[in-house]
Amino acid sequence: AQKITQTQPGMFVQEKEAVTLDCTYDTSDQSYGLFWYKQPSSGEMIFLIYQGSYDEQNATEGRYSLNFQKARKSANLVISASQLGDSAMYFCAMREMRQGTDKLIFGTGTRLQVFP
């Protein structure tokens, strides 16, 4: 069965420092997609970054990058130069898309707190 594991319930980082949020996944599919979402205290789900299983290069979006290690089945999110506004819950998710279904499987999340 597909599974996403986020082992860090909470992380602290000082402003302007970089932080890595861990995500490992389990799948038997050859083709899959990995997402990271941010959920601030206001509750909405904000898309951050995507990595396809066949993408050879790690995805980057501004201060966000995804450290994709396919053999280890890990897709860690790296946030560079943290800002106070980065304080939020972060969810890793995998898209299961096959005949008869299309859904995201989420991890339990990591609460990131950025301090001055």
Place this chain on the structure above:
Amino acid sequence: NAGVMQNPRHLVRRRGQEARLRCSPMKGHSHVYWYRQLPEEGLKFMVYLQKENIIDESGMPKERFSAEFPKEGPSILRIQQVVRGDSAAYFCASSLGTGSIDGYTFGSGTRLTVV
């Protein structure tokens, strides 16, 4: 270009009442998904619909919950005879259904509180 619209944003129901949550997908999207987030947890898939069809309802509770996506109008998630355990945030997402990363967008959610 309006995103995924969910309403109401907050909904309070007494035990035993019905809750109706609405979701209008992004323009051009014909695939809709519903997820539930219990307090302090991640999102859990409930149901995947295309216009007039339920494609995958493997995450829906067997009783009291139903979903539809009619030919015209928004998708509706309906919870009958609500109980306290139904209190959660319910998120809708829509997509083009092609696997495109650009086509999977979430609404702001409906926070259901059962009193």
